[in-house]
Structure formats: structure tokens, C-alpha cells
Amino acid sequence: MTEENTTPATMADESNDSKPHDIQQEATKKLEKLNISFSIWPPSQRTRDAVIDRLIETLSTPSVLSKRYGPLPSDEASAAARRIEDEAFSTASSPAGADDDGIEILQAYSREISKRMLETVKAKAASSGSNAEISAPSTDTAINLFL
Secondary structure, three states: OHHHHHHHHHHHHHHHHHHHHHHHHHHHHHHHHHOOOOOOOOOOHHHHHHHHHHHHHHHHOOOHHHHHHOOOOHHHHHHHHHHHHHHHHHHHHOOOOOOOOOHHHHHHHHHHHHHHHHHHHHHHHHHHOOOOOOOOOOHHHHHHHOO
16 A cells, blocks of 8 residues: 555655656747847847937037037038948947957947047037037136136
């Protein structure tokens, strides 16, 4: 009689042990079918358009740059923003990065946008002959601001 009691219990234990394993295998198969990957480069066209819109806003409305170098007219800001974004995208896309998720490429893209935006406003200020300060403020000026 003890033999009969242990046999069904053992079979039940084996059956319960296999269920979690089966569920895990099934979940793994489903994930493999989905083939989900995460990549931030290249950005979608929607993201690129948002970058352009933000550049236009920064170049043509009151901002740190426009206060220092003067705002660009809306049409000029729009053309400059499209050029800046396109050139930055091309520059960042040119070197094939070994970075699978695109972090380094995205950083290069951001740096290029910042660099080109600053070059654009400096060139505009220089060509218009405005009194905008083109060079960075001296350390003394920065220190005096806090005194």
C-alpha cells in the first residue's frame, strides 16, 4: 500500500515540475518570434522634424542664443534649421558605428547640431555687423556676474 501512495505522488510531482519548464519554453519561443530590438539610431522622420521645429524656435524666438547673437527671421531660421539638421544627420551617419543601439551616433548628431547652430548664429551676427558679442565672455566677466 505504501508503494501505491508514493507512485501517484511521484508522478504528480513530475507533472508539476514540468509545467514551469513548459511555460518557460513557451515564453522563450514567443519572445523569439517577436524578435524585439531597441535602437535609437537612426531617428524616425517624426523625431527629425521635431528637432527641426525646436531649432527654428531656438533660432527665431527669445532664447539664450538669440539674446546673445540676435534672432533670425522665421524664414531664415527655417532654412538654417533644415540645413543644420540635414548636415548633422549626414555627418553622424557617415561613420558606421560599432555601437548597436546608436548611443554614440546620437551623441555625435547632437554635438553636430549644437556646433552648427552656434556657427550659424555667429556668422549671422558677424555679417549683419551687429554689436553682438561673438567670442565667449572672459572668465572675469563670468565671475563678475556672480558678485
